[in-house]
Amino acid sequence: MLKDSVDSRTHRQTTNEYALGYNDAEHERLIRQAAIVAPITERLFREAGIGPGQRVLDLGSGMGDVAMLLARLVGPSGEVVGVERDANSIARAKARVAAARLHNVSLVNTDVNNVIADEPFDAAVGRFILMFLPDPVSVLRSVSRLVRPGGVLAFQEPSWAPMLALGSGLPLWSRTRHLIHEILMRSGTNREMGMALYRVFQDAGLSAPKMHLEMPLGSDTGFVRLTSDILCSLRPLAEQHGVSLKELGDLDTLPERICTEVTTTNTVVSLIAVVGAWSRKSSTADSSRGDPRTKQRN
Numbered sequence: 451m452l453k454d455s456v457d458s459r460t461h462r463q464t465t466n467e468y469a470l471g472y473n474d475a476e477h478e479r480l481i482r483q484a485a486i487v488a489p490i491t492e493r494l495f496r497e498a499g500i501g502p503g504q505r506v507l508d509l510g511s512g513m514g515d516v517a518m519l520l521a522r523l524v525g526p527s528g529e530v531v532g533v534e535r536d537a538n539s540i541a542r543a544k545a546r547v548a549a550a551r552l553h554n555v556s557l558v559n560t561d562v563n564n565v566i567a568d569e570p571f572d573a574a575v576g577r578f579i580l581m582f583l584p585d586p587v588s589v590l591r592s593v594s595r596l597v598r599p600g601g602v603l604a605f606q607e608p609s610w611a612p613m614l615a616l617g618s619g620l621p622l623w624s625r626t627r628h629l630i631h632e633i634l635m636r637s638g639t640n641r642e643m644g645m646a647l648y649r650v651f652q653d654a655g656l657s658a659p660k661m662h663l664e665m666p667l668g669s670d671t672g673f674v675r676l677t678s679d680i681l682c683s684l685r686p687l688a689e690q691h692g693v694s695l696k697e698l699g700d701l702d703t704l705p706e707r708i709c710t711e712v713t714t715t716n717t718v719v720s721l722i723a724v725v726g727a728w729s730r731k732s733s734t735a736d737s738s739r740g741d742p743r744t745k746q747r748n
Contacts, residue, residue: 470680470683470684471683471686472536472538472539473683475679475682475683476683477513477539477542479676479679479680479683480512480513480515481513481515482672482676482679483676483721483722484513484515484516485515486666486668486673486676486721487577487606487666487721487722487724488515488519490606490664490666490724490726491516491519491577491606491724491726492519492523493664493726494604494606494662494726494728495519495520495523495575495604496523497660497728498573498602498604498728498730499573499602499730500520500523500524500572500573500575500602500604501523501524502523502524502525502527502528503524503525503527503528504524504528504529504572504573505524505528505529505530505531505569505570505571505572505573506520506524506528506529506530506531506571506572506573506574506575507531507532507533507565507567507571507573507574507575507593507596507597508520508530508531508532508533508574508575508576509533509562509565509574509575509576509579509589509593510533510534510535510562510576510577510578510579511532511533511534511539511540511543511557512534512539512543513539513542513543513546514532514542514543514544514546514547514555514557516532516575516576516577517530517532517543517547517555517557518546518547518550518552518555520555520575521547521552521554521555522552524554525554526553526554528554529554529555529556530554530555530556531555531556531557531558531567531571532555532556532557532558533557533558533560533561533562533565534557534558534559535559535560535561535562537559540557540558540559543557544557562579562583562589562593563588563589563592565592565593565596567596570596570597570598570601571596571597571598571601572597572598572601572602573597573601573602573603573604574593574594574596574597574601574602574603574604575603575604575605576605576606577605577606577607578606578607578608579605580605580607580640580643580647580650581607581608581639581640581641581643582639582640584638586640586643586646586650587650587653587654588654590603590605590650590651590654590656591654591655594654594655594656594731597731598731599731599732599733599734600730600731600732600733601730601731602728602729602730602731603651603656603728603729603731604726604727604728605647605726605727605728606644606724606725606726606727607640607643607644607646607647607724607725607727608641608642608643608644608722608723608724608725609641609642609643609644609645609663609723609725610631610634610641610642610723611642611645611723612663612665612720612723613627613665613720613722613723614627614628614631616665616719616720617719617720619715619717620711620712620715620717620719621711622698622704622707622708622711623677623708623711623712623719625697625698626677626678626681626698626704626708627677629681629688629693629695629698630677630680630681630684632693633684633687633688633691633693634684636687636691636692636693637687637691643725644663644723644724644725644727645725647659647661647725647727648661648727651727651729656729656731657729657730657732658729659727659728659729660727660728660729661725661726661727662725662726663723663724663725663726664723664724664726665720665721665722665723665724666720666721666722666724667718667719667720667721668718668719668721669712669713669717669718669719671709673719673721674705674708674709674712674719675705675708675709676721677708677719677721678704678705678708679705681695681698681701681704682701685701
């Protein structure tokens with residue numbers, strides 16, 4: 451069992467702020483993005499052996515999309531525990547879980563550095579979370595202690611390099627993506643965490659993970675607009691870090707202009723390059739309920 455518990459002092463010291471914020475527009479963007487990435491995530495989890503009856507920990511649950519996907523994979527006999535530090539996000543995620551009538555999901559308001567469990571998990575997963583953490587190795591090492599011997603850790607993170615390369619033939623689209631990349635870089639976000647997973651897993655004491663990269667492609671308006679929506683969420687950080695967006699012109703018309711560019715060129719664009727990695731914990735490894743120092747702080 452996990453309890454709602456966020457030590458704000460620890461939070462500030464160990465975790466970067468989520469670069470895209472927590473407002474309603476960002477919540478809606480996350481839900482739309484999740485629908486596109488869901489098949490890729492499900493393939494990773496199935497390949498990793500996550501299935502009926504298992505108990506799974508979901509780090510950085512956000513709007514609850516990964517937790518709800520897991521709930522259907524583990525079935526009524528399984529259990530999903532989602533961890534999310536933002537109270538507004540978790541409140542909305544709980545409402546979505548209730549609306550979906552998923553009774554095998556519990557969502558906990560706590561920081562990923564403060565997770566303590568009364569019993570081990572069969573798997574621990576996360577999607578687009580390690581990229582925002584200042585010390586992903588430490589978090590992964592800590593989380594692996596909550597997974598039973600022989601259990602699985604599976605994470606998905608982005609790689610921006612292929613996305614930037616593929617957009618080179620679309621000037622407005624490409625410039626928008628490069629500016630998003632610049633803002634994320636200045637905010638301390640690891641844009642290549644996907645490729646770094648190979649090293650991060652091993653540095654955390656796990657075996658070298660099995661990995662693959664997938665890129666959803668599209669050209670319809672809803673798909674294309676997700677990129678300009680990311681920029682919209684990042685505008686406060688652009689100002690904070692001195693990244694000028696003036697070269698993009700009127701930001702209110704940017705979505706339409708990008709869509710026109712893609713349509714006129716009769717091509718597809720990438721939303722995100724998703725790197726999936728999973729590794730099975732040694733069957734002889736010791737499990738733990740977490741770092742005792744964390745227990746003392748709580």
